[in-house]
Amino acid sequence: MANRYAESNVPMDRRHPSRMTVRQRFYLVEVLAGLRLTGVRFFANMWRHTLHAVGIKAARGAVTIQYPEERRPYSPRLRSLHRLVRREDGSPRCVACMMCETVCPAHCIYIVATEHPNPDIEKVPARFDIDLGKCVFCGYCVEACPEDAIRMDTGILEFASYSRAGMIYTKEMLLALEPAQADGAPTSPVPIPADRKVGEPQPEARRADMGIPRAERGGEPQP
Amino acid sequence: MNGLAGDLAAAFGPVAFVMFVVLNLGGILTWVERKQSAIMQDRIGANRASIFGIRMFGLLHPLADAIKMLTKEDFMPARADRLLFTLAPFVSVFFGLAAFASIPFGDTLRIAGREIELQAVTLNVGILYVLAMLSLGVFGLMMAGWASANNYALLGGQRAAALMISAEIAIGASIMGVVMVYGSLNMQEIARGQGQPLLPQIFGSWIPAWGLLTQPLAFFLFLTAGIATTKRVPFDMPEGESEIIGYFVEYSGMKFGMFAMADFLETVVVAGMTTALFLGGWQVPYLQAGGFVFPWGATVGLPHLAVVALQVGTFLFKVVVMLWILMLIRWTLPRFRYDQAMRLGWLGLFPLSILNIVVTGFILLVVSG
Numbered sequence: 299m300a301n302r303y304a305e306s307n308v309p310m311d312r313r314h315p316s317r318m319t320v321r322q323r324f325y326l327v328e329v330l331a332g333l334r335l336t337g338v339r340f341f342a343n344m345w346r347h348t349l350h351a352v353g354i355k356a357a358r359g360a361v362t363i364q365y366p367e368e369r370r371p372y373s374p375r376l377r378s379l380h381r382l383v384r385r386e387d388g389s390p391r392c393v394a395c396m397m398c399e400t401v402c403p404a405h406c407i408y409i410v411a412t413e414h415p416n417p418d419i420e421k422v423p424a425r426f427d428i429d430l431g432k433c434v435f436c437g438y439c440v441e442a443c444p445e446d447a448i449r450m451d452t453g454i455l456e457f458a459s460y461s462r463a464g465m466i467y468t469k470e471m472l473l474a475l476e477p478a479q480a481d482g483a484p485t486s487p488v489p490i491p492a493d494r495k496v497g498e499p500q501p502e503a504r505r506a507d508m509g510i511p512r513a514e515r516g517g518e519p520q521p
Numbered sequence: 522m523n524g525l526a527g528d529l530a531a532a533f534g535p536v537a538f539v540m541f542v543v544l545n546l547g548g549i550l551t552w553v554e555r556k557q558s559a560i561m562q563d564r565i566g567a568n569r570a571s572i573f574g575i576r577m578f579g580l581l582h583p584l585a586d587a588i589k590m591l592t593k594e595d596f597m598p599a600r601a602d603r604l605l606f607t608l609a610p611f612v613s614v615f616f617g618l619a620a621f622a623s624i625p626f627g628d629t630l631r632i633a634g635r636e637i638e639l640q641a642v643t644l645n646v647g648i649l650y651v652l653a654m655l656s657l658g659v660f661g662l663m664m665a666g667w668a669s670a671n672n673y674a675l676l677g678g679q680r681a682a683a684l685m686i687s688a689e690i691a692i693g694a695s696i697m698g699v700v701m702v703y704g705s706l707n708m709q710e711i712a713r714g715q716g717q718p719l720l721p722q723i724f725g726s727w728i729p730a731w732g733l734l735t736q737p738l739a740f741f742l743f744l745t746a747g748i749a750t751t752k753r754v755p756f757d758m759p760e761g762e763s764e765i766i767g768y769f770v771e772y773s774g775m776k777f778g779m780f781a782m783a784d785f786l787e788t789v790v791v792a793g794m795t796t797a798l799f800l801g802g803w804q805v806p807y808l809q810a811g812g813f814v815f816p817w818g819a820t821v822g823l824p825h826l827a828v829v830a831l832q833v834g835t836f837l838f839k840v841v842v843m844l845w846i847l848m849l850i851r852w853t854l855p856r857f858r859y860d861q862a863m864r865l866g867w868l869g870l871f872p873l874s875i876l877n878i879v880v881t882g883f884i885l886l887v888v889s890g
Contacts, residue, residue, distance in 0.1 A: 326741065329854060336561050336853040343560045362565040 372453055372482025377437045379454035379488075380428055380467075381475035383447050389414075390473055391447035394421040398439035398448060399512075406432035407439060410515045423469060430457060431465035453478025454488055531637050536622075539641040542837065543621045547785040550844065551583045557845070558852045590778040598670050598771050605668035610772065610779035613661030617786030620654035623647035624793045625709040627803045627833040628810070631825060639803070639833065640709060647708035648696055651794060652689065655750050658787065659685040662752075662759060665780070666768040677767030680859060681752065681759035687866030688749035688756075694874035695742035698881040699798050702735045712802030716809070726816045729806050732799035738877045740799045742870050747791035748850060749866065753784055755854040756862055763856075792843035800839045803832040 321327050346359035363370050372378075383391045394411035412424040439448050452475045459465050471489040478484055552567075556579060559566025570581040597606055624647075627639030644650050659681055666678015700706055703714035711732075719730035733740050749756040760767035769780045796802060807815050808831060812823035823831070857865065 329850075332853050333849055337849055339563075340557065340561045340849070343563060347560070359560065359563070360565045361563050364565070
C-alpha cells in the first residue's frame, strides 16, 4: 500500500519546458503515461469495490470514511466541547477564581461568583457561561485552571446552531457532560440550549457577559 | 405495418431512438462523471440521494440535480438582453442534440418490406452536417456571453469562439483523411467501408479497415480537437471555473443546467463521431449481412434481426467505451492555458492534419497504382 502513490518519475531538472526531452515535448507519450496511471487505478479500485460488494470486506476501493455513520477514532488529545468537573456531591469543582476568564484570548467565558455553603471552599460560580461562537478551542482555560475543574475531553464536536444565542452554554449544561470513550466517541448527548430548537421563534441573541462589569461578578482573579 | 402508420414509424423510429439514447447518455454522464472520477481518486463518490432509503449507487443524483435546478430562482441580470439571454441555453442544447442526427447506429434494417437506414437523418454530406452543428453550438455560448452584460461572461464567450475556430479547422482537416480513404461524405458509407478487409493482398480478410488503422494520426488529431469542442477540461478556457467562470456566470437554475447538459451532449456526439469514423461504427469484426464469416473459414449464420441488434449493440458499446476514455482524459490531464490551447490548435493540430491529408493522398496514389 505504501507504494500506491508513486512519485513522478520525471527528474526535477527535466520538468521545466526549456529542459524537456523530445519525448516530453511531443506530449502525447506523457499524456498516455498519465492516462495509463489513472486507468490502472480505476480498474484496480473497481476490482476492490467488486470484491467488497461480494462480501470480502477486507478489500476496500476507497479511503472514504462515510462521516455521520462512520467516524475515525479521535485522538485523546483532541480539544472538544468543554465540561465542568463535578465534586462528589455534584456541585462544580470550580471555585470561580476567574483564571480561565482572564487567560481566555477570545473572551468567551463569563463567571458570576457567589459564596459556597461549605466554609472550607471560598467561592462557587453562580453562573458559568461559555460562548462557543467566540471560543477558539485553544485550551488555555484547561491549562490555567488550578482546580482541574474545566476539561475539553467530551469528544463532542457537533454543536452548530441557527442563532448566536444557541451557541452559549450554561453551567448546568456543562456540568452534565461526561468524558469521551476510549476511542474519542462522545458519551453524553449533545446538550441543546433551549433557544437552539429548530422551528421555534429565536430569541434575540443575549450577550453572554450579561452586561455586568467584571468587578461586580466576583472581583479580580485570586493568586 | 403498412400505409401511413408504417411510414411514420419508419421515419420517426430512428429519430426517437437517437433522441432516447443521446438524452439518456447525457443524463447518465453526470453520474458517470462523479463516480468515475471518485473511483480514479480512491473515493466513493456521490451516493447520498435516496428514495425511501434506496440509493442505487448514486444513480438518483441526476434526478436530484434536475429537481434542484428546476426549483431554483431563474435569475436574469437587470441589464441583460432578455431575448438573447433566454435563447442562448436553448440554442446550445439544440445544436448538441441535432448534431447526432446523421451518425449511423446500424446497417440497413429490412423489416415488413421496408428498408430503414438506421440513422436519424440520411444525408449524403453527413460529416459536414455534424461539423456544422458542432460549430453552430458556439453561437449559444457567444449569445450567452454577450447578453449577460458581464465582462467575465463576455470574455468566456470570446474564448469559446476562439477555441471553437481553432478546433473546428483541425477537426475538418483531420476528417478529410478519412473521407479520402473511404471516398464518401456519407457517414453510413464510411461505416460500411470500415467493414471491408484492410489490404486484402497482405492480410487476407483478417483485419477490418477501421479508421483507427487506416488513419491513426487523424484519430489522435480528431480526438484532441473533439475534446476541445466539448469545452471540458483540459480545454475548459471558455468556462475556466478556476478563473473567470465563463459565459454562464450569470445563469442559474435550469438554464445553467442546460449549458452543463450541452457539454455532456457534445461529449456524446464526439464519442459517436469517433466511433463512426475511426472505430468501425456499427461494424462487428467478421460479421456480415448473413452472419459471422471468420477468416479461417468458419461461418455462423444469423437471422437479419439478430445481425442488426448485434450491430446496434456494438455501436452503443463502442460509444460507451469512448465516453469512458473521454472521462478518463477529463479527470487526468491538467487544463491548458488559453495561449497554450491556441498554440496547440494552430501550430500543432492544424499543420499535422494538413500533413496527414498530403501523406494520405500520396499513399492512396501508391496503393491504387
